[in-house]
Structure formats: structure tokens, C-alpha cells
Amino acid sequence: MDTARPIKAMPSTSMTRRSALAGTAGAALASTAAGAAAAGSAAMPRRPNVLFIMADDMGYADLSCYGRSDYATPRIDALAREGMRFTNAYANSPVCTASRVGLIIGRYQYRLPVGLEEPLASHPAGLPAAQPTLPSLLRGAGYATALVGKWHLGNLPDYDPLRSGYDRFWGIRTGGVDYYTHRAMDGSTDLWDGPTPVDQAGYLTDLLADRAIAEIEARAKNAQPWLLSLHFTAPHWPWEAPGDEAESRRLAGLKDPEALMHYDGGSAATYAGIMERLDLQVGRVLDALAATGQADETIVVFTSDNGGERFSNNGPFSGRKTELLEGGLRIPSIVRWPGVARPGATSDAQTMIMDWLPTLVAATGAKPDPAFPPDGVDLRGAIAGGAAPERTLFWRYKNHGQQAARKGRWKYLKIEDNTFLFDVAADPMERANLKQREPAIFAMLIEEWNTWNKGMLPLDPATYTHGITGGQLADHFGARD
Numbered sequence: 001m002d003t004a005r006p007i008k009a010m011p012s013t014s015m016t017r018r019s020a021l022a023g024t025a026g027a028a029l030a031s032t033a034a035g036a037a038a039a040g041s042a043a044m045p046r047r048p049n050v051l052f053i054m055a056d057d058m059g060y061a062d063l064s065c066y067g068r069s070d071y072a073t074p075r076i077d078a079l080a081r082e083g084m085r086f087t088n089a090y091a092n093s094p095v096c097t098a099s100r101v102g103l104i105i106g107r108y109q110y111r112l113p114v115g116l117e118e119p120l121a122s123h124p125a126g127l128p129a130a131q132p133t134l135p136s137l138l139r140g141a142g143y144a145t146a147l148v149g150k151w152h153l154g155n156l157p158d159y160d161p162l163r164s165g166y167d168r169f170w171g172i173r174t175g176g177v178d179y180y181t182h183r184a185m186d187g188s189t190d191l192w193d194g195p196t197p198v199d200q201a202g203y204l205t206d207l208l209a210d211r212a213i214a215e216i217e218a219r220a221k222n223a224q225p226w227l228l229s230l231h232f233t234a235p236h237w238p239w240e241a242p243g244d245e246a247e248s249r250r251l252a253g254l255k256d257p258e259a260l261m262h263y264d265g266g267s268a269a270t271y272a273g274i275m276e277r278l279d280l281q282v283g284r285v286l287d288a289l290a291a292t293g294q295a296d297e298t299i300v301v302f303t304s305d306n307g308g309e310r311f312s313n314n315g316p317f318s319g320r321k322t323e324l325l326e327g328g329l330r331i332p333s334i335v336r337w338p339g340v341a342r343p344g345a346t347s348d349a350q351t352m353i354m355d356w357l358p359t360l361v362a363a364t365g366a367k368p369d370p371a372f373p374p375d376g377v378d379l380r381g382a383i384a385g386g387a388a389p390e391r392t393l394f395w396r397y398k399n400h401g402q403q404a405a406r407k408g409r410w411k412y413l414k415i416e417d418n419t420f421l422f423d424v425a426a427d428p429m430e431r432a433n434l435k436q437r438e439p440a441i442f443a444m445l446i447e448e449w450n451t452w453n454k455g456m457l458p459l460d461p462a463t464y465t466h467g468i469t470g471g472q473l474a475d476h477f478g479a480r481d
Contacts, residue, residue, distance in 0.1 A: 126154015
């Protein structure tokens with residue numbers, strides 16, 4: 001099969017399904033979104049499926065619908081037109097492991113040792129099997145669950161996605177692999193079907209989409225609702241677009257185990273190729289939903305694990321991956337929720353990746369574990385056109401002693417011994433330090449951050465952290481290891 005050939009989309013099959021999906025959330029939305037709730041008055045034949053698509057290291061403006069202009073992402077743009085696009089969506093961390101912990105547990109990642117890894121490297125840590133997760137909570141409510149793509153939350157045998165709520169896993173366990181050889185930084189092949197190594201040729205983005213389509217087609221054959229976590233590795237390094245097999249062979253011949261980080265490669269054109277292929281394959285997956293008649297009964301989320309890296313467009317923001325500046329934290333976030341999210345809507349609600357667990361748990365009729373209350377909030381009201389609950393968002397990152405908090409338009413930031421107060425609504429580049437002009441707000445946010453931090457695990461000297469240095473990127477000339 002030619003994996004580059006999109007499947008023709010099928011027309012919508014049932015308005016009853018669409019209104020029924022709205023009914024799942026209707027009761028809880030009544031106070032903030034009466035219109036959407038009213039639309040869900042019909043009896044619901046089944047609970048909604050959930051397709052959660054996560055990109056890896058995608059910058060805020062790496063999609064056309066968020067501002068990228070040197071290439072196009074028409075399929076993901078169409079998803080945004082069919083649903084809601086968030087403009088103030090944040091990652092839990094500026095690196096992948098920590099942010100993915102926040103997603104899967106719905107809490108600040110700093111509550112678990114694995115969440116202190118920035119990201120997980122050689123330290124023997126991982127997501128505990130006893131920890132309630134988004135897939136385990138939905139599985140407990142009768143959902144079939146599958147992860148296709150990147151795990152990066154621990155190694156077998158102790159830390160297995162099949163022990164953390166997923167019925168099936170097909171993908172990679174580590175942080176990044178070659179798109180062609182599927183080789184990890186230690187030289188081993190990192191592609192798995194559950195516990196079984198997979199030896200399959202192909203461009204990884206294509207293989208992950210193929211597997212996701214197979215899952216969607218299989219689930220269409222029975223009435224059981226499902227969660228599919230589709231965690232692509234694109235556009236994470238190495239910088240290999242379709243057709244770059246020669247570059248893959250060159251990297252494989254290098255002796256440096258960190259060659260896969262590809263500091264001597266890449267270009268804007270290569271990055272465009274990676275992104276265009278990702279967009280095409282997301283489109284194929286969405287076409288499979290339509291072709292199997294499941295589009296109107298499936299909540300689709302598309303987002304990134306953290307801000308962009310070397311070739312990303314991080315929009316009007318400064319900073320990038322590994323930094324608590326807006327560019328390292330602000331991410332694209334799109335949800336298509338038939339009957340709830342108004343097509344073409346945007347929301348300036350301040351959201352965080354950890355909010356998706358309480359949102360999707362509520363939407364599917366699952367129940368949170370009272371011993372592990374979410375730190376995230378239910379976004380259904382905001383998705384229906386209302387407001388998200390007011391709160392302060394908090395971050396910390398061990399490299400350079402970074403701290404941050406956002407409350408309304410205000411953001412506190414600390415890097416090394418330098419402290420700042422920004423009005424990020426008026427100054428998204430974080431240039432004007434207002435701590436002297438607004439001392440009360442500055443002091444309030446520091447106090448809130450310190451109070452919050454006391455409830456988290458302390459920093460661990462043994463955990464891994466990293467950041468961009470002057471030896472890697474010229475615009476970081478003052479940054480050292």
C-alpha cells in the first residue's frame with residue numbers, strides 16, 4: 001500500500017451521533033454553555049471515542065493555522081476549522097518526559113520521581129504501574145486502550161505501557177529514533193509491538209499512521225468505546241524528511257552516541273518535509289475515522305508535548321525547548337468535539353496538558369481516583385465556548401534553576417539569579433521587565449510559586465537535565481553546560 005496516498009473522506013453519516021456526543025458533556029456544561037448542552041438533548045447510543053494525537057517538539061507556530069507560512073499543513077488546519085483552536089495552551093514542561101507524565105496522570109509531574117527527569121535518559125526511573133493514568137481510568141470504565149508511537153516513560157520490565165493502562169502498544173520506548181533505521185541513541189533498534197521487537201522497514205511517521213489506521217479499523221467492528229493515543233515522533237530530530245535515507249546512513253556511521261541529536265544537519269526545507277509528511281499522515285488517520293463511520297462519535301485532540309526546537313517557528317515568543325520562556329512552553333492545541341466545540345472557534349483560555357485527563361475522564365463517564373486528585377481542570381466549559389476556571393499555572397526546570405508562574409496576563413520568571421515579571425498578553429516576547437513597576441504582583445507570584453513548590457517533590461541531584469548551549473546554537477552563546 002502507498003502510505004502517501006490519502007484515503008478519500010466519507011461524508012458525515014449520522015447527526016444523531018453528533019448530538020449524542022454533545023449529550024455526554026451536556027449536564028456538566030449547563031452553567032457555562034447552555035447552547036451546547038441543549039444540542040445534546042438526544043439519547044446517546046454510546047460514549048465517545050477519544051483520538052489523542054501528540055506531536056513531538058512542535059513549536060507554537062509550526063502549523064499554517066498558527067502562522068507558519070513557508071509550508072502548508074492543510075489537514076491539521078482543517079481539523080482546526082472543524083473544532084476549536086487554543087491560543088494560550090501550555091505544556092507541563094519544556095521537555096518531553098516531564099510533560100508526558102503530566103498528560104498521562106493529569107497532575108503536576110513533579111509529584112513523581114520520573115517527572116523530575118528532564119528528560120528520562122539513563123536514570124532507572126519510570127511511571128509506576130500503580131499510578132492511575134488516563135488510559136487506566138478509561139479502561140476501568142470499559143474502554144479499549146492503545147498507544148501507538150512514543151512512550152519515553154520508562155523501560156521494561158518495570159515500566160511498560162501495558163502496565164499503565166494500555167491494552168496494546170506499538171511504537172518506541174525511548175526519546176528519539178532515526179526515522180529510517182529506528183535506531184536509538186545507544187545503537188539499538190527501538191521499535192516494538194508490545195514486548196516484541198519489530199523489524200519493519202519504512203519511514204516512522206508512515207508506520208505509526210498505518211498502525212493507527214489498523215487500530216481504528218479494528219475498533220469499528222464492535223461497539224466498545226476506545227482511546228487511541230497516537231504519539232508521533234515528528235518533528236523531533238534527527239532532521240530526516242522523506243527521501244533522506246542517505247542522511248540516515250551517514251548518521252548510522254558516526255561513532256558519537258549523540259550523533260542522532262544531529263547538530264550538524266537539518267535545514268528549513270528538511271523541517272518542512274518532516275512537517276508536511278506528518279500533516280499528510282494525520283489526514284490519513286482522520287480519513288480512516290470518517291471511512292469507518294466513527295468521526296461523529298470521536299473526540300479528536302491534536303497538540304505537542306513542548307515548545308519547538310532548532311527549526312521550529314515558536315511564533316511571537318522568545319525561547320525554545322528546555323526553556324521556561326513562552327517559546328519553550330506555548331504549544332498548538334486543537335480539539336474537534338462534535339456537538340460541543342463550535343467549528344472554527346478559538347479560545348484564549350489558559351490550558352495545560354494535564355487538563356486533558358480530567359476533561360476526557362468526565363467526557364467518557366470514567367471516574368478519577370480520589371487518592372490522586374487531578375491538578376488539571378475540566379476544559380469542557382471552555383471547549384463549549386465558555387471560560388476555563390481561573391488559576392495560577394506553575395513550572396520549574398532544573399537546568400539554570402528556572403522557575404515560572406502565570407496568572408492572568410502576568411508571568412513570573414526566574415533564570416539563574418535573574419528574575420522577571422512580564423505582561424505576556426501585551427509583551428509575548430518577554431522583553432519588558434515590570435518587577436519594579438508592579439512590585440505587589442511580582443511579590444504575589446513569587447509567594448504563590450513558593451507555596452506551590454512546597455507541595456512538590458524536591459529537586460533531585462541525580463536526575464538528568466539539559467539545555468541548549470553556545471556550542472550547539474549560536475544564539476545561545478552565553479549558555480554553558
